[in-house]
Amino acid sequence: MRLNKWINQKLLESISNRLETREQHAIKTQQSIKLSVITQFFPPDYAATGQLIDELVKNLSQQGIDIEVFTSQPGYAFQSSLAPAVEHLDRVRIQRSRTAQLWRGRIRGKTINGVLYTLRAALYMLRAWRRSNVLLITTAPPFLPVIGYLIHLLFRLPYVCILYDLYPDIAIALGVISKSNWMTQCWQKLNQQIWLNAKGIVVLSPAMKQQVATKYPQIADKISVIQSWADPEWIMPIAKEENWFAWKHNLVKKFTVLYSGNMGRCHDMSTILAAAKQLQDEPIQFVCIGGGAKRDELITKVKALGLNNFLFLPYQDKQVLPYSLTACDLSLVSVDASSESLVVPSKMYSALASGRPIAVICSPNSYLRQLILEANCGGTFDNGDSQSLAQFIRLLCSDRQLAERMGKAGRQYLRSHFTPKIISQQYFDVLQQAILPDEVITMSQSHTQ
Numbered sequence: 001m002r003l004n005k006w007i008n009q010k011l012l013e014s015i016s017n018r019l020e021t022r023e024q025h026a027i028k029t030q031q032s033i034k035l036s037v038i039t040q041f042f043p044p045d046y047a048a049t050g051q052l053i054d055e056l057v058k059n060l061s062q063q064g065i066d067i068e069v070f071t072s073q074p075g076y077a078f079q080s081s082l083a084p085a086v087e088h089l090d091r092v093r094i095q096r097s098r099t100a101q102l103w104r105g106r107i108r109g110k111t112i113n114g115v116l117y118t119l120r121a122a123l124y125m126l127r128a129w130r131r132s133n134v135l136l137i138t139t140a141p142p143f144l145p146v147i148g149y150l151i152h153l154l155f156r157l158p159y160v161c162i163l164y165d166l167y168p169d170i171a172i173a174l175g176v177i178s179k180s181n182w183m184t185q186c187w188q189k190l191n192q193q194i195w196l197n198a199k200g201i202v203v204l205s206p207a208m209k210q211q212v213a214t215k216y217p218q219i220a221d222k223i224s225v226i227q228s229w230a231d232p233e234w235i236m237p238i239a240k241e242e243n244w245f246a247w248k249h250n251l252v253k254k255f256t257v258l259y260s261g262n263m264g265r266c267h268d269m270s271t272i273l274a275a276a277k278q279l280q281d282e283p284i285q286f287v288c289i290g291g292g293a294k295r296d297e298l299i300t301k302v303k304a305l306g307l308n309n310f311l312f313l314p315y316q317d318k319q320v321l322p323y324s325l326t327a328c329d330l331s332l333v334s335v336d337a338s339s340e341s342l343v344v345p346s347k348m349y350s351a352l353a354s355g356r357p358i359a360v361i362c363s364p365n366s367y368l369r370q371l372i373l374e375a376n377c378g379g380t381f382d383n384g385d386s387q388s389l390a391q392f393i394r395l396l397c398s399d400r401q402l403a404e405r406m407g408k409a410g411r412q413y414l415r416s417h418f419t420p421k422i423i424s425q426q427y428f429d430v431l432q433q434a435i436l437p438d439e440v441i442t443m444s445q446s447h448t449q
Helices: 002-032 048-061 107-131 145-155 169-173 182-197 206-215 217-222 244-248 270-278 295-305 318-324 347-353 367-375 386-398 400-417 420-434 438-448
Strands: 034-038 066-072 086-089 092-097 134-138 159-163 200-203 223-225 255-260 284-289 310-313 330-334 358-362 378-382
Touching: 034 048, 034 107, 048 066, 048 092, 048 420, 066 107, 092 107, 107 145, 134 145, 134 420, 145 159, 145 182, 159 182, 159 420, 182 217, 200 206, 200 217, 200 420, 206 217, 206 223, 217 223, 244 318, 255 347, 255 386, 270 295, 270 330, 270 386, 295 310, 330 347, 347 358, 347 367, 347 400, 358 367, 358 386, 367 378, 367 400, 378 386, 386 400
Parallel strands: 034 066, 034 134, 066 092, 134 159, 159 200, 200 223, 255 284, 255 330, 284 310, 330 358, 358 378
Antiparallel strands: 086 092
């Protein structure tokens, strides 16, 4: 009995010491994270990834992290062609490289421009790696994470990857490259090495985690699902009667269905078009704000069908977004069936913040269906089911109180789950874990088991 009591006491002391060591190290790392962020898009370049990274670094800097951002000169969405080469915002230092603008609207041009930026980013990190103790790399452009892998091999600098999109899977799904192509095989093998050596991998949905973990089960434990977000204090519900944007574009007295953002190859625009065709003789206005590979194609089809219920507008500057996103009665989100689990529509979260109901077009097994169901903020529709989408639009047009309840429910769900403060804390935890010594992580895992 005494022996067992002594053994139990020693075990408790050992566990207590391990936990104390871990807590002390956590406090130390919280004060000493020095982060480098590598991403091609950053304000005043307002691609969706640029907006998200901008808000993320601002919130992380408020938690005491010193941050360096290496990005490119503006080249996407807006007409701003030049920004300061070096900029300081509180604890954030931003350095911008030159940018290439070759065939901007084509896959070939985007690929070349992304390769040139990646090379510049690699040269930058070879000079600047000593200024940080952890590296955060996005998949914008998709081959950027290779820099983290190389810098880790050379200097043992830990890195975390944010997988906004899964490549080469998207390229395969869109028919850009075949699954058996030698380039595809090389890319997948390189991904495996990059992810095996990463200290953390962030994906934006449970479906993306399942996709990666199924292919590479050995890295499943280091994958964190951290969804995107929107700031409910910046995007707030505005009545259309009080919204200058709605007045400017004659939307106040029309039931307005809004698609805001990229109309790209991974988005289902055909279901939206088919629903609009069914509603062409009803007092319903479709508004498409943004750009992308399918925008011109959609405009051409609208003209060919003789539809007069569409309004196309370019991307809006950031300060306009709180007004453009609320100048509607229903927001649309769509994902092409071939791209399910490969991309995540960031527009979902700003739509939740706007206080408007949401109609989501996606595959039957999309995680978006569960989100909409839990939030009770709209409806979900199969790709190609334009009839059900049109009926849902008619329902909300005739029952404005239902639409208002859904919009309020969605905004409340966002405030509980997807605010910058909530999400940045999740990123902070991943970064803090990334700079923990391996022995501390091992002790933590053994204690958990």
